[in-house]
Amino acid sequence: MKKIMIIFMLCLMTTSCLGYNDLNNLMIINNFYLSKNNNYTLILNEITEQKEQLDISKKYKKTTISCKTIKTCFNSFKNLPRKVYLSHLDNILLDKNLTADDLVKLIKILNNYKELREDFYIVYLNNKNYKDIINNKSLQTYLKNKSKTITFYDLKKSYITKSKIKIPIIKKTINEVKIIDYKLIDWREYEKN
Amino acid sequence: MKRLVKDLENKLSISKDYIFKTLKIQNKNIELIFNEVLTDTLMIDDFILRRLINIKNKKDLKHLENILPNTSILTIKKEDIIYYINYGFVVIICSKKLIYAVEVKADLARGINTIESEISIKGPKDSFNENYNTNLGLIRRRIKSEHFKVKSLEIGRSTKTKIGLLYMDNICEEDLLKDVYKKLKKIDIDGIIDSTYLKNTLEAKSNNFFPTIVTTERPDRISMALLEGKVCILTDMSPQVIILPNFFIDFFHTADDYYQKSVNITFIRILRLIAFFISIFLPAYYIAIITHNQNAIPVNLLLNLKVNSQNTPFPIFLEALMMIISFEILKESDIRMSSTTGSAISILGGLILGDALVNAGIMSPMMIIIIALSAISSLVFNEIEIVNAIRAWRFILIITSSLLGIYGIYLAFIVMLSKLTALYSFNKPYLYPFSPFNLRQQLDAFIKTNPKKPMQRNPLLTKNINRGGYE
Structure with missing residues (x-):
């Protein structure tokens, strides 16, 4: 029994698995939008549920963070009242102004999140009107059914292998979301510059 | 004079x-x-x-x-x-x-009553009572062979309780019999009030929660065990007869299994296995998801859990602990009370208290569902010792999962598994026929095949393995 206790205590202290996150203290984010003007703006779309007697309905709540660099935006998560939880991320919406350099920073930052899944989609927005798209339920199904979509895994892989990648640009029409074009990113060119 | x-x-x-x-x-x-x-x-x-x-x-x-x-x-x-x-x-x-x-003994024993503790739908309904001779008679009426032997001895300085060692001399291994007899002979105590007093000596000496000895009130179950090559211990003034050695799989079997259709029994046995896992793992898994591994389940279910566990003032571990303790108190008071007040306790505890706790915002409804499901699942087993073992491991898993999440569950599960594999009941591996693996014995482990095939005894218990068949 002593041996078991020793092994257990060692695991406790050495495996750094003591990551306590209470579910009620989490901000479950399904989409986020990153844009760039003079500063960077990060808009987190939190997904919550509201219980009214027997009905449970989904609700969305937006949190806006403005910072000088992408890194400080993500670092400012610490100042939020609850922990930002990106494990159930569906999409990342990017502003058209974001360059390859910004993407590299984003990849490096997101790579540090241990709970992150890599199957969420990355798309560019045609205009700055993120509000129409960020809560759009059909976006996820539309991207799933399309063959030429880019997930975070694809983006990371292309960066590591230094290959070309085409990230879709989407537009919201009256009824639906549509891919209108692709933005080419050549990592070799980026390395040369 | x-x-x-x-x-x-x-x-x-x-x-x-x-x-x-x-x-x-x-x-x-x-x-x-x-x-x-x-x-x-x-x-x-x-x-x-x-x-x-x-x-x-x-x-x-x-x-x-x-x-x-x-x-x-x-x-x-x-x-x-x-x-x-x-x-x-x-x-x-x-x-x-x-x-x-x-x-000129007076008849102080109660009559042969209907079984109360190990109820079966089909099969005989008689049960043992406190009279040694009646109990022996109930077994002798079932096994009329000359190979059925009873070795008697007296234990207890003051009580001088009559103990009978029952076995089939053509099936039972002599070493096992000698081992049991030697252990019983060593007992030097002032009194044996019930057969369970003998358990301490006969149980495998290890700090394991799982029982290696089973007691039963059913004469048909004793007869089955004797024909299987096991040794049974009959104690005067006790309706509980001890069967040994015992394997882990025996707790998943009931006497009823042999009175019903095999295919349906396979389903029920698998159901019991699921109940076993639910009972041990469900509260721990729930705690792990709420506190550590939120990424293990889809977002819709996660949000549902979140809604149902909101606004409770206690940490989830404490909540689970409080619920388990209150269930155990409820169970204990229900057992000790007479059946008339027992139903009142069930209504008060189960319906009123549960509902009030949720409405008052002290407990989350999800936690009540989880603990209730886990507790009900453990009651699938009629042997109280295995229910206690499940409860103990449930506690351990809750503690490890609240510290380490799903990783903690795996860790505790590995410890539990290693403890089970290391356990021996009278030199017989407890996890047999899974470890060591025996393919033939799987036919009557979690699955039950058609009894028309020739039946075999457990080769660990006897060399005389052929039981014959229906054809």
Whole structure:
């Protein structure tokens, strides 16, 4: 029994698995939008549920963070009242102004999140009107059914292998979301510059 | 003779239930000593006193066995007098050297009742009672073979409890029998009140929660175990008969399994296995998801859990602990109370308390569902020892999962599995037929195949494995 206790205590202290996150203290984010003007703006779309007697309905709540660099935006998560939880991320919406350099920073930052899944989609927005798209339920199904979509895994892989990648640009029409074009990113060119 | 009677009077006369009666027969004094509680006084009047008074010849006193119409009339030594009196005999002292003991036991046992603790839908309904002979009779009526043997011994300095070691001499392994007998012989205690007193000696010596011994009230289950090559221990004054050795898989089997269709039994056994896992793992898994591994489940379910666990003032671990403890209190009070008040406790505890706790915002409804499901699942097993073992491991898993999440569950599960594999019941591996693996024995482990195929005994228990078949 002593041996078991020793092994257990060692695991406790050495495996750094003591990551306590209470579910009620989490901000479950399904989409986020990153844009760039003079500063960077990060808009987190939190997904919550509201219980009214027997009905449970989904609700969305937006949190806006403005910072000088992408890194400080993500670092400012610490100042939020609850922990930002990106494990159930569906999409990342990017502003058209974001360059390859910004993407590299984003990849490096997101790579540090241990709970992150890599199957969420990355798309560019045609205009700055993120509000129409960020809560759009059909976006996820539309991207799933399309063959030429880019997930975070694809983006990371292309960066590591230094290959070309085409990230879709989407537009919201009256009824639906549509891919209108692709933005080419050549990592070799980026390395040369 | 007078001195002997006086000695006995000094020892026994403080208790007024010991009766000393002097008779004068053919000018010779004879002394009758018995305990009026343990004996049947009508029988004494009819079959002893009436016969003794009618004795015409002094010489007949030397051959009382020819005079008294009783099958158990013994000539005993003076040292054994008190023992026989306490056993329900009438002791007749004719002279210092001529002492008789005549059995006139009163019937103090209850009758053969319907089984209450291990209920089955089909199959026999009789159960053991506190009478050694009745219990033995119930087994003998089922096994009429000459190979069915009973080895008796007495344990307990004060209680002198009669213990019977039951086995089939053509099936049971001799080493096992010797081992059990040796362990029983070693017991030196003042009293054996119930068969469970023997458990401490017979259980495997390890700090394991899982029981290696099973007790039953069902004579049919004992007969099955004997035919399987196991040893059973019958204890006087106890309706519980011990079966050993025991394997982990035995807790998933009931006597009912052999009275119903095999295919359906396979389904029920798998259901019991699922219940076993639910009972141990469900609260721990829930805690792990809420506190550590939120990424393990889809977002919709996660949000549902979040809504149902909001606004509770306690940390989830404490909440689970409080719920388990209150369930255990409820269970304990329900067992101890009579059936009339028992139902009131169930209503109060189960319906009113549960609903009020949720409405008051002290407990989350999800936690009540989880703990209730886990507790109900553990009650699938009718052996209380395995229910206790499940409860203990549930606690351990809750602690590890609240510290380390799903990783903690795996860690505790590995410890549990290694403890189970290291456990031996009378030198037989506890996890047999899974570890060591035996393909043939899988046919009556979690699945049950058609009994038309030739049936085999457990090769670990006996060399005589062929049981025959239906065709």
